[in-house]
Amino acid sequence: MDNTDFSAYSAEDFVLDDHFRRWVNGQLPPEDTFWDTWLRQHPQKAETIRQATWMVKALAMEEATLDQPRMAENLHRIAQLTEREPGTWYLFSPSGWYRVAAALVVLAGLGWYLGRGLKTVVPTKYQEMVLAQTGPTIEKSNTSTQPLKVALSDGSVITLQPHSKISYPEVFAPDKREVYLSGEGFFDIAKKANSPFLVYANEIVTKVLGTSFSVKAYEHDNTVVVKVVTGRVSVLSGKVKNDNPAFSEAEGVILTPNQMVVYARTPEKLTKTLVEHPVLIKSSHTKPSDFNFMNTPLPLVFKKLEAGYGVTIVYDHDVLQNCTLMAPLENETLYEKLDLICKVIGASYEVVDAQIIISSQGCD
Amino acid sequence: MSTTTEVTELWLAFKKGDKEAFNRLASLFYQTLYSYGTKLTPDRGLVEDCIQDLFFELWQRRTFLGATEHVKFYLLKALRRKIYHEKKTQDKWNAQAVEAQDEQAFVGEFSVEKNIIDLETSELHLKKLHHVLAKLSKRQREIIYLKFYQEMDYEQIANVMSINYQSVRNLLHTALRELKEAWVQEP
Numbered sequence: 143m144d145n146t147d148f149s150a151y152s153a154e155d156f157v158l159d160d161h162f163r164r165w166v167n168g169q170l171p172p173e174d175t176f177w178d179t180w181l182r183q184h185p186q187k188a189e190t191i192r193q194a195t196w197m198v199k200a201l202a203m204e205e206a207t208l209d210q211p212r213m214a215e216n217l218h219r220i221a222q223l224t225e226r227e228p229g230t231w232y233l234f235s236p237s238g239w240y241r242v243a244a245a246l247v248v249l250a251g252l253g254w255y256l257g258r259g260l261k262t263v264v265p266t267k268y269q270e271m272v273l274a275q276t277g278p279t280i281e282k283s284n285t286s287t288q289p290l291k292v293a294l295s296d297g298s299v300i301t302l303q304p305h306s307k308i309s310y311p312e313v314f315a316p317d318k319r320e321v322y323l324s325g326e327g328f329f330d331i332a333k334k335a336n337s338p339f340l341v342y343a344n345e346i347v348t349k350v351l352g353t354s355f356s357v358k359a360y361e362h363d364n365t366v367v368v369k370v371v372t373g374r375v376s377v378l379s380g381k382v383k384n385d386n387p388a389f390s391e392a393e394g395v396i397l398t399p400n401q402m403v404v405y406a407r408t409p410e411k412l413t414k415t416l417v418e419h420p421v422l423i424k425s426s427h428t429k430p431s432d433f434n435f436m437n438t439p440l441p442l443v444f445k446k447l448e449a450g451y452g453v454t455i456v457y458d459h460d461v462l463q464n465c466t467l468m469a470p471l472e473n474e475t476l477y478e479k480l481d482l483i484c485k486v487i488g489a490s491y492e493v494v495d496a497q498i499i500i501s502s503q504g505c506d
Numbered sequence: 507m508s509t510t511t512e513v514t515e516l517w518l519a520f521k522k523g524d525k526e527a528f529n530r531l532a533s534l535f536y537q538t539l540y541s542y543g544t545k546l547t548p549d550r551g552l553v554e555d556c557i558q559d560l561f562f563e564l565w566q567r568r569t570f571l572g573a574t575e576h577v578k579f580y581l582l583k584a585l586r587r588k589i590y591h592e593k594k595t596q597d598k599w600n601a602q603a604v605e606a607q608d609e610q611a612f613v614g615e616f617s618v619e620k621n622i623i624d625l626e627t628s629e630l631h632l633k634k635l636h637h638v639l640a641k642l643s644k645r646q647r648e649i650i651y652l653k654f655y656q657e658m659d660y661e662q663i664a665n666v667m668s669i670n671y672q673s674v675r676n677l678l679h680t681a682l683r684e685l686k687e688a689w690v691q692e693p
Contacts, residue, residue: 158678197685198654203614203615204615206550
């Protein structure tokens, strides 16, 4: 910087100098007096400097800043992304615009590898299912410590975590794509009409309908959990039969965003409920500020919540139509919002079968 | 903002799966990304969503990412692509006029009055300035923003905006020349 001959600089040259602009904008540390000194030594350039200063100021732009609490909240959400790993969130496919990314994680069948002090390999669902396949199959096993990418012939890509394996036919059947998973995998599924993608893991079959979701099915856990992030998922539990894999959507439990299903293995029971932390559904294009209610009739408040979080709220329209809400609920979670609303109107709520049931005496 | 070396080290640590480093990168660059994002779309909620998606993808793909000394450049470019992609998807549904592919709508505005007021600018002068600034194209505004606010070099700007190096230079120099004339003509 000190070697540059600034005396030959035009106003534009000064404007284009990062250090000069920082001086104009008062962003230099107080000990950096370079420009003040230089200007004193080159009084003949005062006019040029004045002009350059004016130009820098003229090009100032409006700056949007996010308020601190909101930013902290967003950063917290980003930090949670790493905790949620292996990802339960929508994964954009970086290329191929017609690949609806279906991101899912399946944790299953840990028993097959020699963990937890087991000395012998115990036959598991995975092995039974793989053996029952007809025709040539491919098995990929990740014995390394790094995730392993497996590209399928249909364009789907599976990222296998260590100690995981996947088995699939050399050639997919024309009407369905079936894979068997043991361990943990991240699936980026190519959308293909009339050819559903099915993931078998323990007692659960998950049918991908162009969506993203996660499945947790640890061999030693008594529960299997499927959570949906976007789109729709159909889950079939219990007797998974190889001869009827492409089950119709209606046969399984259908999940939409923010819903999850918990499958208890013994005694066998399937419960549908809401996820612990419902998030705003991206496709709804709802902004947190949409929840700043100003004398809003309760039925409208509930409509906004239903749209934003993709939930169903059951309430008596006639009873609640005279209730209005005045509350800025921009930053609260869904459950906090419901708590506050119920407090204001003297109501209560419970979550039953993934629906929110409001009980209230109404407002007069 | 931390020094380049610190950021490069954070990046390497994050690639190895260091969550602390990842969170630190997020907080270091959040405001920068938000600033740029809000100049590419007026929909601030969309900007927040895109930043979150961006970091999620980074985390998911961390082992496949290259080492980079230009983390900020990398992030801003990725955000721009993402916002553009999202807007395109929305436009498909909205049946609105779709922006020309090569010119992403830059919505950043100059804040003339606030900054010029202390320079005793005359009424006439201010009018002239408004006129010059209003004439600047979206591309010129974006170049000015990336150069002046993000301190990128011509090559990086060309890369982010997918236009060639010479165009960046020419567009910026034309803008500055016109701006300078608004000053010179001051009576």
